[in-house]
Amino acid sequence: MLSPTSLLLGIAYLCSSVDAATWYFLRYNLPSTQSFLSFSGALAVPKLPKAGTYYLWPGLQPTDNSGVYQNVLDGRSGTWWIGSGWCCSNPSLPWGSGFNTVQGDSVRFENTRGASAWTSVLTKGSQTVTNSFALSSKTFNQVLFAIELTGVSWDFGPLVFSNVVIVSRLSSPKAWCTNAPENYNSATNYAISGVSASVSNNVVTCKINSVALQSPK
Template identity: 40%
Template sequence: MFSLRFFTLLFCSALFTIVSGQNWYTVEWDAPSFTALSGDMVVPKLPQPGGTPYVWPGVQSGDGVLQAVLDGRSGTWWIGDGFFGTPSLPWGNGFNVNPGDTVHFSFTLSGSSTWTCTLSSNGKSASTTLNITGSTMNRAIFAAELYDVPFNFGPIVYRNVQITATTPASQWCGSTAHLGSYPFTVSGNTASGNTCRIASITQNNA
């Protein structure tokens, strides 16, 4: 369903290049191993018809990416959880949302490989459990992944974000990377134990 996302992201992260017809706009944190990610996403307006817009938070390893993907291909927004990479797993559950809705998302690791993913918004909810073996999630990503769609439908806003790792958040909470030349803001970073709390992330139109 999202067969090019992970491998293209790795390519772009390594070379900082843009493939024709495709653009990435990200905010990212790196740590040796992430164990949880949660927050509230405010659903942006839909771009004009045509092309393929994906908007998502997620965690990535060298083997794949675990995502809550806001998918606008059909002309309406649908959000669902899934993992693309190795092992190959069926896509998870989701539901339709509208611009202006707030979606709470969470990814939580239990044991060494079981991730529980939840989504909720306006009385709708979805839960997916994925056994992702052999993956150490070492990058947390907030991405707009656009195929033949200009980034003119923002801002994309996240609030009450929490990212937890196996190492002290003071080592990584204040350091961000990004892809794409565009205006974004990250505010209210606070490190407490192994958790980084971020008041808001705003990804503005490119």
């Protein structure tokens, strides 16, 4: 999986493919001095038309654009597999564990910053995997909902996230939540519903009922 901002800058983070990816993503940005503290939600697993380099993911990217911390739905084997990890260097970290999943499943993802590491929890029904990544030194100021395709097209239908909660240190204003996200290259038809932001104990909690990447433009 590749880092979109780094790719746009012409720096390829080669995790599993050397070919150029086609990107569709929405991004919420904080000022470079602010950081996200947690990011959670549920991903509705779409159909997988065939084996191919389909990477569908929510993720966090830091101010230095050194990579991306992500929960990736991976279609290369012909069966969806989801796992968490950091792509790809600075630091070099092993990929986390995961599990197979199929169309119609709902997979909950929870990414939380701790004192020394970020922890990712993926849950499908009674199945749960937990992994920690030594990334607490990173200042994650970007949240992404991404579709990354290499050698395949967007032929799997909408990608829908629900019950999204994003927590950040207090930034002024808190409009990063209630304003529309960045739509990279205006490439994606999308719909967002049920957005609210609240402030307590010097943090912003952003709640979004649904984020749907509906189709390419």
